[in-house]
Amino acid sequence: MNPDPEYTVSDTSFSSLNLPPTMLSNLADLGYKEMTPIQARSLPHALADKDIIAKAKTGSGKTAAFGIGLLLKINQRDFGTQALVLCPTRELSTQVAQEIRRLARFKNNLKLVTLCGGQSVGPQIGSLEHGAHIIVGTPGRIQDLIRKGKLDLSRCTTVVLDEADRMLDMGFYEQIDGVIRNTPKKRQTLLFSATYPDGIKKLSSDLQVDPVEITVESVHSTSQIEQSFYSLEKTKKPDALARVLSHFSPESTVIFCNTKDQCREVSDHLRNLGYFAAALHGDLDQRDRDQVLVQFANRSNTILIATDVAARGLDISDLSLVINYDLPRDPEIYVHRIGRTGRAGKEGMAISLYRDSEQYKLDTISEYLSQMLQTESLSRLKKTSTDEPIKPVMRTLCIAGGRKDKIRPGDILGALTGEAGIDGSVVGKINIYDYAAYVAVKREEARKAHSRLVDGKIKGRRFKVRML
Structure with missing residues (x-):
């Protein structure tokens, strides 16, 4: 590897890169006003067709860091696949694909196809029949389509591994290796990872040629986050969690557990107490x-319980609180967890529950952060039995029609605010998927909106609608 010099770029304007005017x-x-550090450090090398291994966190602007150079190399007249972006999850694949499409608006007739597991393979094969310039997707599904002879990567000159550390955590090493063996040996390989475990170094040595190593601030700044560590002493964890939630009454909370079984147990416990909570883990089907993700993001659920792998790529603004129900062993994972609050200059709160036997984890985190950690007793938190959990401000309606039915957000908004007579101010986020659409509506207006959509039409058609 060739370590890149420390970040000393004085001109962070995109015009300094000699990009096309369009x-x-x-x-x-x-x-896009100014380049972020990862963009300023990596784009010159990416545009020079060099391999890159970059350490950068989620939200650092890395999609543009690889997307800009990737797009400039695409020849629209050649419908062979010229670029491949591998991601650990469908959610991240969708986010990356959406951003690349936005970045590609200056290019006409460019086709991008997303290929992920958890969805029917038939429509994906259909999308590939007429070729695709760019493929974004998960390693398992892409390898499956290569084996079926439905995907040809022989003309793919750019490969991107996004959040490579999480792909390795999920056991994708063999699939990644198998996919990339089907690309030309002479290619550009860009590897982005939030952490540098040993597996990343091996992956880089196996797949890259003399890569430039780039490191920008790889952890979220904790200066805006109030961190507290509560000793459980003799208190049971579920009771301790309920006490924390009752005391702080957060509007939106992500609770991290180390296993999917723990996620399910915590979710069941909180729902029994009346909380609007849902678990996100690997056993859920894609729908x-x-x-789960839509309801939390659009404020129809107040609590999301997740494992680290399941929450990867989750980008929720205005998150009030992060709770470590289980402390992670790796201090970098701890920092990435709590970094989901206190964003964009706002203050955030992170609370961790621990037993005396886990003191070594606190010591490791303290050393990693180079700061003393505040440990407290649960007894200082008020314990109430009368306070009801906060109800979410929104409720989600699920419409049995989506992108494949040519439905757009404006069509749903129009159906609600037109004949249905719903005020536009009560309509929240609208998410469109291939075969389903979700719209958030203020809780007090949800039943009215539901009945109006059931009795009405969207783009002249009737669709089944249910409240989640």
């Missing part, structure tokens, strides 16, 4: 995963 104009329209 791309610069599109970047300006999208609100259920979509629903």
Whole structure:
């Protein structure tokens, strides 16, 4: 590897990169004003066609860091696959694909296809029949389509591994290796990872040629986050968790557990107490995963319980509280967990529950952060039996029609605010998937909106609608 010099870029404007005027104009329209550190450090090397191994956290702007150079190399007249982006989850694949499409608005007739597990393979094969310039997806599904002879990567000159550490955590090493063996030996390989475990170094040595190593601030700044560690002493964990939630009454909380079984147990416990909580873990099918993520993101659920792998790529703004129900062994994972609160200059709160036997984990985290950690007793938190859990401000309606039915967010909004007579101010986020759409509506107006959609039409058609 060739370590890149420390970040000393003085001109962070995109115009300093000698990009095409049409791309610069599109970047300006999208609100890309200045390059982030990862963009400023990696783009010059990416544009010079060098291999890169970059350490950067989620939310650092890394999609543009690899997407800009990737797009400039695409020849629209060649419908062979020229670029491949591998991601650990469908959610991250979808986010990456959406951002690349936005970045690609300056190019006409460019086709991007998303290929992920958890969905029917038939429509994906159909999407590939007429070729695709860019493929974004998960290693398992892409390898499956290569084996079926439905995907040809022989003309793929750019490969991106996004959140490579999580792909390794999920056991994708063999699939990644198998996929990339089907690409030309002469290619550009860009590897992005939040952490550098040994597996990443091996992956880089196996797949890259003389890569430039780039490291920007790889952890979320904890200066805006109030961290507290509560000793359980003789208190049972479920009771301790309920006490924390009752005392702080957060509007939105992510609770991290180390196992999917623990996620299910915590979710069941909180729902029995009246909390609007849902678990996100690897055993959920794709439809259920979509629903859990949508309901939390659009404020129809106040609590999300997740494992680290399941929560990867989760980007929720205005998150009030992160709770470590189980402390992780790795201090980097701890920092990435709590970094989901206190974003964009806002203050956040992170609370961890621990037993005396886990003191070594606190010591490791303290050393990693180079700061003393505040440990407290649960007895200082008020214990109430009368306070009811906060109800979410929104409720989600699920419509049995989506992108494949040519439904757009404006169609749903129009159906609600037009004939249905719902005020637009009560309508929240609208999420469109291939075969389903989700719309958040203020809780007090949800039943009215549901009945109006059931009795009405969207784009002249009737669709089944249910409240989640």
